[in-house]
Amino acid sequence: MSEVADRLLRRVISAKALATSARDEEEWQESIDILRDAIGQARAAVANEAASTDESVKAALADLYGLLGGTWRRRGFKAPGAERRSYLTNSIEAYDEGFGYERDLEGTKDASTYNRINRLTGRVLLDAGTLSGGPHSGGPDSGLDIRRELVEAESIVRTQIETFRQRDPWAYCDLATIQLLAEPASGRGLATLQGLLRLRPQRFVLESTIATLEPLAEAAAEQRPGLVEAVAQLRREL
Amino acid sequence: MSAFDERRVALVQAEGSKRETATGYFLTGSLVLTAKHVGTSDSSFEVRSETGGAEKWSPATVVWTGAGNVDAKLLRTDRSFGDWEPPELRPEVTSGPWRSSGFASIAVDQHAGGPPDWKTLPLSGSLGLSGGQGQPLLALSLDQHMLESRISGWGGVSGSPIFADGAHGGLIGLITDASRGLANGLFGLPISQLAADIGFVSHLTPSFLGDLPQDPFCAVLTREGGSADLVATVANVLAGESATTFAGLHPEPVEIDVRSALGSVRNWVATVEALARADYLVADVTLFQPAVMLLLGIRSVLRRGVTVSVSGTGADPVAPADEELPFNVQETRLVPFSQDSSFYKRIHQALAEGAASLANDPAYLDLPAYHAVRVPRPESWATSDRDNVLVLCPYGFNYQKTFDRFYSMIKGATKAEPRRMLDLRSPRLVGQALYEEIRWASKCVVDWSHWRPNVFFELGVRLGCSDRDPLSIIDVSDQPDSADTSQKSLLVRLLQPVAYDPERLHEKKVVQLALADWAGRLATPSPESPPQVNDVSTLPSAGTFSAAQEAYRWQHDSALSRPDHQHRRRSEQILGADPIRLPERMILFAGNTAFDAALSAAAQENRIAQWLYLRHRAEADDPGLDELREELMELGPLVLEMLKGSSEPRHAGLRREVRGYLRQLADFERERTEHE
Incomplete structure (x- = not known):
């Protein structure tokens, strides 16, 4: 450097x-x-x-x-x-x-992958309908296909976790967020959160992850019930 | 013939705790001889020459200082003032007529309201040698007479050269002092005291390496019979990556040809300097040639890194079988040489990774010995050193018989027990214990027989880190013949091992006599004096150590690192440089909750210590105050972040202090910006 x-x-x-x-x-x-x-x-x-x-x-x-x-x-x-x-x-x-x-x-x-994930979650917060493949209701780059982007993001983070980010807690937070948003079933996302907890992350990591998931849970609880469960699980760890 | 040249007289100004003016003499276009007592260790120097065209002044740095009471030093000016050869040094002249010229204060031309003009005062007379107690001096009688009331008017002539006046001329000393009682008397330092100093002589005569680059540089140590492709490939790597990995590095590597390095004392000293100064060293260790191993041993004392060992140049194998690898390099990574692009990539990667690790890891090593020779002397040293002699020698059944014969011989001469590496009793790891012993043992014998690479690496370490030269010996059957010009022959000429016949050890008394002589010299060490140059091809006693001590880049020594930098490093070792972006735990077992809490507390304490130290410096009105303010501005938020949420009263107090100080700094910056 x-x-x-x-x-x-x-x-x-x-x-x-x-x-x-x-x-x-x-x-x-x-x-x-x-x-x-x-x-x-x-x-x-x-x-x-x-x-x-x-x-x-x-x-x-x-x-x-x-x-x-x-x-x-x-x-x-x-x-x-x-x-x-x-x-x-x-x-x-x-x-x-x-x-x-x-x-x-x-x-x-x-x-x-922090910005990659949050540019997607930001759009979900503006319009949770994008999770169902619906059209974007305004905001920047409204043509973005959120579901396809989530699939691509998952593949990237997975590869990173298998290699050089295997002990980076943020990578697990990103992957769990993607998985909880990508599908109605919560199994994979919650399992990834367990992986995060096994790393014994510092408190600010858990707080930050809750701060990401909680508003998403409020915006998309109906489509993605696993978000609520994930927030509750993380709160128990604080 | 080497006559006094008035144009080479220089005006020397030292600026430090006090300002001083003196005289110097250009030995070459950029090398100025003056008196040591001019200026202090914190002085900066400027030199003026009337031959320098429009720009007559040049900054200068001290490149050599006389040892003990030798009142002389050499300054190197940033630019050259002429194409001058060094004058002939004539230590044999101690009487007769002399001449010189100096900036005596009596000759200053004062102007009303303007700066004074310093003028030279021609000086001449006759001289003789003043003996008695202490070092001899030249007693100078002057043709010029100073009024007794103006005796202080000699001020400024210190450092003036003393030349023999006559057809032959030659530099015979330099003026160092005025006589207290004689109005026409001065004293001078005889040139014999400089001519015998390896450091001084080294600066006068050019080495095979020429002037080393002033920028950071990479050296390539090439072996006897190796391939020129190695230097070319390293040059390509440096050129190809000069904008990124090697930004700021001198574009051309400096080749150290191992045979040339051994060619003369001057070349040897220049090689030691290059080994000390090279930020990167690529060494061709193919076949583990003895001189290459010796130089690597010296390098391992002088630098923690980056050193990369390459093997397999020319037609020789990349690496020998594991059992043939010298013990000292078994843990060293060997980069295999090849003619294709993969070697380019490997050498680039090794250099880049080495540099990154060196910068971030205080424990980084790519050669053994650096840390071990810096370990404090063991508690038991006083007795164990008296009772033991370290023997660096080959191992194996064939040599054991020889060693058995030596054993009693060494013991008889030194009254101490000969101990090899395998006899060391320290509980430390074998390598660590060996290098520690190499540094601290007062008595050391090195047997060159069989030309073992291990032994030569260890010899290099010893020569580099101890001013007590070992006694070198060699089996006569391993000694190269006199017509030989190989590195082995050059090594023998340079370091002069004593040859012995293992079958006739007791019959021929060569080793006994050498041992007795060596032990006698160790028992009565001479007073502090620089290594004496007796012969241009034979290294004087402690010559390598002296060169290493002069060349050592002490600025890199960890003992000098700033306390706040040490605290910052400790904190970053625990939490990383940017714990928010990369919260991954790097400390082993930090997943243990109690340990983790203790680590966080330790990181916190180190940040606090860092802050308090910088505050102390800032309050003390440190000369680098602006930089300190900037550092405090950067550090303050990190301290606040770290203390966030702590309910400890002292932390709450410190938070208040940090916030208050940051506000003050912000106000100060705002005012300054408005003012500008």
Whole structure:
């Protein structure tokens, strides 16, 4: 890793901690500003020769966009009506941006599926009907076939878990989320959550997974009852 | 003929805790000889030459300093001021007429309101040798007379060269001091004290490696009879990956041809320097040639990595059977050489992975010995060292008889018990114990017989890490004949092992005499003095150690790592650099809940310690305050994140402090931006 990239990554890690702290205190705009500033610095570094080829910088960018998407999403949950929809749309846009970087990293040690999954869950939150193959009701890239994307995502995460992400708790969270969304039967998704628990993940991993699944359960409980069961199971572990 | 050249007189300025001006002399276009007492260890230097065109000043760095009370040092200027050959050194001249020129403060041309012009004052006179206690000095009588009331006007002449005045000329010393009682008396350091120092001489004469690159570089150690393709492939790898993996690395590898390395003392010293400085070393270990193994042993003392061993160049096999692998390299990965692209990939991967591991893992090693020779001296050392002699030798039935004969001989000469690796009693792993012993044993005998690779690797370690040279011996039947020009012959010439006939050990007293002489020298060590150069092809006593000590890149030594960096590393070892993005546990058995909790607490404490240390530095108005502020700005949020949710009062207090400090820093930054 180049010295420029190393320095940048330290700043990014610090910015993420600061943004997370602001987000937890519901200082939404402060958190978003911190993340946007860090994204600006990282993008400038990517544009700059010194760090342009460094995969870890792209991974950091994907991660920052993921965090930005998550902040918009949480803000959306706290907001009423149209505002909520607008924030959730911002959230999907951030995940889509992050996915752009994430896709370049497939097969590398920095590979992740966070943005890939959340750009799909974001669309489900906007319109749970997409799970039944129905048309998209607005939001960015409304032509996206959610069910097909879920199948593709599952295949990718599975391969990663079989290889270099076998002990990465986030990979199990992503796979469980996909499986719980992909089919009405909850068996596979709940089994994957057991795999996650066997890794004895830290508390913030469980809290974050609940924060992902709970709104999905509220939006799509009818089509995907396993989501409710999964949230209950994770809550018992806290 | 080597006459004094006024154009080569240099004005030297040292800037540190105090500012000093002195004189120097360009021995070459960029190498300036001056007095050691000019400046301090924290001084920065600038040198001025009137021959330098429009730009007359150049920054300079200290490249050599006289040992003990030898009042001389060498500065290397960043740019060259001329195409000058070193003057002839004439240590034999200790009397007669002399001449020089120096920047005496009495000659300063003062301008009203402007900076003074430093002018040289021509100096001449006659000299003689001042003996008595301590090192001899040159006593200089001057044709010029200083007023007694202005005796301090000699200030600035320190470092002026002393040349013999006459048809032959030659450098015979440098001015170091003014006489306290004589208005026309100065003292000088005789050049004999520099001419005998291996470090000083090494800087004057070019080596086969030329000037090593100032950038980080990769060296390739090639063997006798090897293939040139190895250097070419490494060059291709560096060029092909220069934008990514090897960014900032010198584009061309430096080849160290093993025979050339042994060709002269100067080449040997340059090789040791290259081994110390090379960020990467690719070594051709095919057939485990003794000189290659010796140099790898020295490298393993000097650098933790990255060193990659390649085998199978030329027509020789890639690797011998396991049982033939030297013990020291059994754990080392050998990269098999081939002419196809797979070798390119393998060498690239080995270098890149080695560099990444070296950067992240303080325990990383790709050669043995580095850590073991840095282990503190054992508690029992005082008695065990007195009673034992370490013997590095071959093993096997054939050699056992020889060793049995040596045993009593060594014991008789040293009054101590000869011990081989298999006789060591330390409970440590065998390799660890061996290298520890190699470092600390005062008495060491090395038998070169059968030219065993193990023995030469161990000899390299010993030469690199101990200033007590071992006694080298060799079976006369293994000694190359005098017409031989192979590396074995060059090694014998350089290190001078004592030849013995195993069948006539007691009849011929060569080894006994050598042992007695060596033991006697060990018992009465000479006072601190640099290794003396007696012959350009024979290494002086402790020559390798001295070269290694000079060349060692101490900036990399873990003992110097900043306390906050150590705490950061410990925290990151437990939780990873970015625990939110990658929460995978790296510590073994961290799934044990109690252990995991203790680990988290330890990571937390290390972050706190990191914060407190940086705060202490920032409050002490550290010169790097801006950088410290930036580090604190980065660290603060991580500390807050880590202490989040803790109900411990001290953590709550620290959270308040961190938040307050971050606010102060943010205000400071805002004000500064507005001001700009």
